[in-house]
Amino acid sequence: MRDTLFNPLLHDSWGRSARYGLDRLTNDFPSIRQNELVDVLASNAALQQFAQPAVKALAEKIADKQSVVILSDARGMVLNTVGDMQALQKAERFALAPGNLWSECGRGTNAIGTALAIDDGCEILGHQHYLTSNQGLYCAAMTLQAPNGQVAGVLDISGPANFSHPHTLEWVKDAAKNIEYLWMKQSLHADQWLMNLHPQIQGLDNLDELLLIFSDNVLMAANRAAMQTLSINADKLSKITFQEIFPTGEQVENNVPQTLYCYRQQRFFYRLRAPARVIFPVASTPSSPLCPALRGDVAKMIKLLNAGISLGINGETGSGKEYVSRALHQQSRWRQGKFVAINCAAIPESLIESELFGYQAGAFTGASKNGYIGKIREADGGVLFLDEIGDMPLALQTRLLRVLQEKEVAPLGSSHSWPVNFAVISATHHDLGQLVAEGRFREDLVYRLQEFSLTIPPLREWPALSSFITQLWQELGGERRGIYLHHALTETLAVHRWPGNVRQLRSLLKVLLALADDNEILTVDKLPVQYQRVADEVVPVLQQHDDRLIAETLKRFRGNISKTAKALGIARSTLYRRAARVKA
Structure with a gap:
C-alpha cells in the first residue's frame, strides 16, 4: 500500500502486523466470553468512572456521523461502546462490541491497537487498516494515562470510512485530556501536595497545565503534560523527590502564582497547595470511649504498622475505613511503597484470585500476553488494603494465609514464587467471629489479619x-x-x-x-x-x-x-x- 511507504507510523505498524503473522483476509477475531468480560469490567472500574462523562459528550457530538465511541482497557479490550451501532454493518457491530480485542497483535493496524503501540493519538483511514475486513471503518484513538503514569486504556471513535472526519481526532484528544485531568485531580489524597505549573501564568488552572502530586517530598503522581515536559517516566514516580526536580525551590504552600526553575533550567509559574490536616476519628478498641485527642492512638497504630503488625479495622459501611488506612500508610515507614486496595466484595469471585496473586501469560482464556503481577506484588514495599475481607471466598483464604506466613507469592499458572514484604490492613463491617462460627472464615486467618484491631465509630x-x-x-x-x-x-x-x-x-x-x-x-x-x-x-x-x-x-x-x-x-x-x- 502506497501510504505505508511515506507514512512512518503506518510503515512501522504494518511491519509489526506482518511480523505477528496475521492473515490479512482473516475473519477470526480475538474476543472473550460474557462471563470473562464481567471480570475485565470490574478490574477497570476507575477508568470507566472517569471516562463516562467524556464518552457521553463525545457520543452526542458524533450523533449525526453514524459512529460510535469506544473505551478500551490497556490491552485494547473493548469495555464500552456508545453511539449509533445500528447504522454500522452487522459484522462491524459485532467487532466493535464490548469483549472484542483490538490490539495490533490481534487485529493488525487499527487506531486502538496502534495508539497503544505508540502511546499517542492516531487515526486510521479505511484502506490503511491491515486486515481487509476492517477497511470499511474510519477510526481515531488516543491513549489514556492513569495518575501513576501507566497507560490505562484508549478512547476511540469508529465509523464508516466514507464519512468525512476532519475534526474527529482532535475531539478524541481533547476528551482524553479532560478524562486524565479529572482523574488526576480526583486522585489527590488529603495528606498530599498538589502542584500546578505552566510556562505562562495564564496557563494555570486549565487543561494544559502540568500537575504533580507529592507525598512527603516524593513525587507520587503526574499528568501526561508534566511527564513529557519534565522528562519523567513512570518508573520515577514514587522515587524522585521535589528537590531533584526543582533544585532551587522549597515545598512551601503558595496560593498566589510564583516562579521557579526545574532541573532543566525551564521557568514555570506555579501554585503549590499544602495537604489538609488529617483528622483521625478512631477508637483504639471497640469498647473504649472515644478520645478527644487521638494523637496517642494514631502514634500507636503507626508504630504497629511499622513493625509489620497486621491491622484489622472494623466499622459500618461508609465509615471511612479506607480513608484512615491511607492516612496511616502515608505516615508509616511504608509510605515510599504503594497503597494497594482491593475490595473483596466488589470483584467477582472468579477474578479475585488473579487480581490478588497475578497470573502467568496464557494462564487462562483472555489472559494478557504479558501476564499480570497481581495486587500482592504491587504492594511489595507498601501497604495491601483488603476491604470487606469478610466476603473473601473460603478457598482463597488458604492461599492468602500461606502468602502472609511465607512472604512469597506464586502467580496463577507459574511454578515460580516471588518474595514480597508489605504491611496488611484489612477492613470489614462483618463480625468475623460470627463468620468463623458459621464456617465461612478461617479462624487462623482472623488471627493473622487482626493482630491488632480498632474500630471506626459511625460518623x-x-x-x-x-x-x-x-x-x-x-x-x-x-x-x-x-x-x-x-x-x-x-x-x-x-x-x-x-x-x-x-x-x-x-x-x-x-x-x-x-x-x-x-x-x-x-x-x-x-x-x-x-x-x-x-x-x-x-x-x-x-x-x-x-x-x-x-x-x-x-x-x-x-x-x-x-x-x-x-x-x-x-x-x-x-x-x-x-x-x-x-x-x-
Missing part, C-alpha cells in the same frame, strides 16, 4: 464533626474555587444522623460543589430538603460565637471581614467589635 459519633466537614470540603476543592460553607450550613450537617456515613457526606458535598458558582458562600437553603433544619435549632446565637471560631473563620477568609461576617451570619460591625477583642 454520627465523631468528635469535631464540623471541622471534619470543613476539611472534606477543602479536599474536594471547594475553597480552591472560592466557595465556602456558611457556618449555619456546617452546623446543620454536623447534627445529621448520616446513615451512609462518610460516603454519604462526601456525596452530598460533591453535589453542593457541582451546583455552586465560584466565589459563593453556601447557605442552608442550598441543601436538599431532606437535609435542611431550622437554623435556630442548630446554629449558636451570636453570644455563642466563641473567640476561636471567629479567629479560625477570619484566617480561612484571609482577613476578609465581609466574607467572614457572612459565613458566621453576623453583621460586619459586630464582627469588627468581636475581632478586636480576639486580637486584644
Whole structure:
C-alpha cells in the first residue's frame, strides 16, 4: 500500500502486523466470553468512572456521523461502546462490541491497537487498516494515562470510512485530556501536595497545565503534560523527590502564582497547595470511649504498622475505613511503597484470585500476553488494603494465609514464587467471629489479619464533626474555587444522623460543589430538603460565637471581614467589635 511507504507510523505498524503473522483476509477475531468480560469490567472500574462523562459528550457530538465511541482497557479490550451501532454493518457491530480485542497483535493496524503501540493519538483511514475486513471503518484513538503514569486504556471513535472526519481526532484528544485531568485531580489524597505549573501564568488552572502530586517530598503522581515536559517516566514516580526536580525551590504552600526553575533550567509559574490536616476519628478498641485527642492512638497504630503488625479495622459501611488506612500508610515507614486496595466484595469471585496473586501469560482464556503481577506484588514495599475481607471466598483464604506466613507469592499458572514484604490492613463491617462460627472464615486467618484491631465509630459519633466537614470540603476543592460553607450550613450537617456515613457526606458535598458558582458562600437553603433544619435549632446565637471560631473563620477568609461576617451570619460591625477583642 502506497501510504505505508511515506507514512512512518503506518510503515512501522504494518511491519509489526506482518511480523505477528496475521492473515490479512482473516475473519477470526480475538474476543472473550460474557462471563470473562464481567471480570475485565470490574478490574477497570476507575477508568470507566472517569471516562463516562467524556464518552457521553463525545457520543452526542458524533450523533449525526453514524459512529460510535469506544473505551478500551490497556490491552485494547473493548469495555464500552456508545453511539449509533445500528447504522454500522452487522459484522462491524459485532467487532466493535464490548469483549472484542483490538490490539495490533490481534487485529493488525487499527487506531486502538496502534495508539497503544505508540502511546499517542492516531487515526486510521479505511484502506490503511491491515486486515481487509476492517477497511470499511474510519477510526481515531488516543491513549489514556492513569495518575501513576501507566497507560490505562484508549478512547476511540469508529465509523464508516466514507464519512468525512476532519475534526474527529482532535475531539478524541481533547476528551482524553479532560478524562486524565479529572482523574488526576480526583486522585489527590488529603495528606498530599498538589502542584500546578505552566510556562505562562495564564496557563494555570486549565487543561494544559502540568500537575504533580507529592507525598512527603516524593513525587507520587503526574499528568501526561508534566511527564513529557519534565522528562519523567513512570518508573520515577514514587522515587524522585521535589528537590531533584526543582533544585532551587522549597515545598512551601503558595496560593498566589510564583516562579521557579526545574532541573532543566525551564521557568514555570506555579501554585503549590499544602495537604489538609488529617483528622483521625478512631477508637483504639471497640469498647473504649472515644478520645478527644487521638494523637496517642494514631502514634500507636503507626508504630504497629511499622513493625509489620497486621491491622484489622472494623466499622459500618461508609465509615471511612479506607480513608484512615491511607492516612496511616502515608505516615508509616511504608509510605515510599504503594497503597494497594482491593475490595473483596466488589470483584467477582472468579477474578479475585488473579487480581490478588497475578497470573502467568496464557494462564487462562483472555489472559494478557504479558501476564499480570497481581495486587500482592504491587504492594511489595507498601501497604495491601483488603476491604470487606469478610466476603473473601473460603478457598482463597488458604492461599492468602500461606502468602502472609511465607512472604512469597506464586502467580496463577507459574511454578515460580516471588518474595514480597508489605504491611496488611484489612477492613470489614462483618463480625468475623460470627463468620468463623458459621464456617465461612478461617479462624487462623482472623488471627493473622487482626493482630491488632480498632474500630471506626459511625460518623454520627465523631468528635469535631464540623471541622471534619470543613476539611472534606477543602479536599474536594471547594475553597480552591472560592466557595465556602456558611457556618449555619456546617452546623446543620454536623447534627445529621448520616446513615451512609462518610460516603454519604462526601456525596452530598460533591453535589453542593457541582451546583455552586465560584466565589459563593453556601447557605442552608442550598441543601436538599431532606437535609435542611431550622437554623435556630442548630446554629449558636451570636453570644455563642466563641473567640476561636471567629479567629479560625477570619484566617480561612484571609482577613476578609465581609466574607467572614457572612459565613458566621453576623453583621460586619459586630464582627469588627468581636475581632478586636480576639486580637486584644
